[in-house]
Amino acid sequence: MPIRVSLDRILIDRRMSLTELADRVGVTVANLSILKAGRARAVRFSTLAALCRELDCQPGDLLVYEPGPAEEPEDEL
Incomplete structure (x- = not known):
């Protein structure tokens, strides 16, 4: 999938655990x-x-588009 999630990097930067974020969100x-x-x-x-609120970030900080080989179109939007 050409969308990469950078949640792990942001959690490290914020010194926050996944469990703490889950509780907050x-x-x-x-x-x-x-x-x-x-x-x-x-x-x-x-x-x-809610993720952006608790991590003090923008959606573009969490989600990154990385183009790659053509993929099958998905039915969902």
Whole structure:
């Protein structure tokens, strides 16, 4: 997938654990782990906003587009 999630780097910069972030945002550690590993297929804007609020960052700090080989189009938006 051409979208890379930089959550691990930001957590290190903020000296915050995934568990602490999960508690602050109201998302399970399991779901944040999926996002951190780049395996999430979607992220709600409300979750993205809460992550940005708690990490004091912008969405572009968390998500980076890295073009690569052409991929099959997805049905979801």
